[in-house]
Amino acid sequence: MSYIVSIGKYVGMIKGVFSKPERFKVYYTRTLTEIETIGINSAGIVAILSVFMGAVISLQTASNMDSPLLPKYTIGYITRSSTILEFSPTIISLILAGKVGSNIASEVGTMRVTEQIDALEIMGVNSLSFLVLPKVIAAVFFFPFLIICSMGLSIIGGYYAVTLSGLASHEEFTFGIRAFFKTSDITYALIKTCVFAFIIVTVSSYYGYFTKGGALDVGKSSTQAVVWSSIVILLTNFILTQLILM
Template sequence: MSYITSIGKYVGMMREVFSKPERFKVYYTRTIAEINSIGINSAGIVAILSVFMGAVIALQTASNMDSPLLPKYTIGYITRSSTILEFSPTIISLILAGKVGSNIASEIGTMKVTEQIDALEIMGVNSLSFLVLPKIIAAVFFFPFLIIFSMGLSILGGYYSVTSAGLASHEEFVFGLRAFFKSSDIVYALVKTCVFAFIIVSVSSYFGYYTKGGALDVGTSSTQAVVWSSIVILMANFVLTQLILM
């Protein structure tokens, strides 16, 4: 019963979030600020994770190619496919759920327990729309750029790891990158990314907005936001894969 109540509260919250904004100029300014906070400030950790993730994928693929029947370009092919289809959109989104989701939940939760949200409501401001909508727009707009950035760095990491180790030549790896490429794979990855971005912001905002108590409860809400965002992302990943690729 509690899960049904929580889903009902979540749906009601999202209805308020997408109500008509009072002043579009204010929302535009807040959206630009959120793009910087949510997106640009996450570029560093995305870059570091992507480079090493691609390097590990390529090295593991090369180390497991025991059969002489497998051509060397398979390393580039598997690195590209794994990165685009799963690792960049899903793994990076899970990492962002931890970084961005916890930040959103703690920010809104702190405003809730310090009665700043009540002050907004007293002034006649739709607090949910004012606080959450710019974050959703910023995440859904900018996360795909982060994931494309991640894909490029991951492939570069894989390229330099195997070529520097002498496990494949430049020509073999690049041929594998180009082999059997489908542009629909990029579309699939970016659709998943947009859905994951919405999940991260909306679920984290839900736990932050309905925080009750004090500072310790804000920490609890932040933890719950990360856990539930990750669970819902994995569930959505399964559903989207069934719908788009099957």
Template sequence: MTYLYNIGTYFLMIKEMFRKPTKWSVMKTLIFKDIDDLIFGSLGIVAFISFFVGGVVTIQTALNIDNPLIPKYLVGFATRQSVVLEFAPTFISIIMAGKVGSFITSSIGTMRVTEQIDALEVMGINAINYLVFPKFIAMMLYPFVISIAMFLGILGGMAACIYGGFSTLEDYITGVQMDFNTFHITYAFVKTFVFAFLLATIPSYYGYFMKGGALEVGKASTTSFVWTSVMIILLNYLLTQLMLS
């Protein structure tokens, strides 16, 4: 019953997010602030992880190809497919559930604990629209982060490939360009938009509806990370089944 209650409350929150909008002059500032916090603030860690994981994917692929009949350019091909289809949209989203998700839950949760949300409600402000909507809009720029993750993942793979001596630059680039299917990019970005929605709303839900004090803020952050990750993995499976099979 608790699960059903939570799901119902979550969808009611989504509905409320679009009702009674906050004044545009105020909302604009909130959106820019959230873009700065959630998108630009995540670029560093996303770039770092993407570059090195791209390198690791390349090394693992190269080391597992010991048949001389398999062409060397397959390393670039495998890296591209892994990074574009799964690593950038899904793996980075799980990392973002930890970074951005816990930030959203703890910041909204702290506002709940310190009665700042009550203060908004007493003033007659739609607190859900005020707090969650700017995060939702900011996260619509999330595909920009994922594009950078894709680029740096492939670049990291290239660096590992060349400096590790697994294949030549030409072979790697040939592999990256081989059998390129643009629908895979569409698939990756559809997933990215869905994950962006989850990353903005599930942590907001856990922050907004939390009860208790400072300890509960920490617990809510952990719970929001777990459920955001679970939903990302589940929807990743569903979308893959729907779009690729």
């Protein structure tokens, strides 16, 4: 029963978020700020993870190619496919759920327990739209850019890992990257990314917005936001894969 109530509150929150903004100029400024906070400040960790995970994927693929019947270009092909279809859109989104989600839940939760949200509502401001909508716009529009960068860096990491170690030549790896490429894979990855971005922001904002108590409860809300964002991302990933690829 509690889950049904929570879903109802979440749906009600979404309706409040997408109500008509009072002043578009204020929202525009806040959106730019959120792009920096949510997106640009996450670029470093995304880059580091992408390079090393791409290297690990390619090295593991090369080390498990025991059959002489498998051509060397398979390393590049599997690295590219794993990166585009699953690693960059899903794993990076899970990492961002921990970094961005906890930050959002803590920020909004702190505003709730310090009664700043109540002050906004007393002044006639739609607190949900004012606080959450710029975050949603920033994440949905900027996360795809991060994921595209992640794809490129992951493939570059894989390239240098196998070529410098002598497991594959430049020609073999680059041929594998180009082999059987479908642009629909990129579309699929970016659709997932936009959905995951929306989930991260709204679920984290939900737990922050409905925080009750003090500083300790803000920490609990932050933890719940990360856990439930990750769970919903994994469930949504399964559903989207069934709908788009099957």
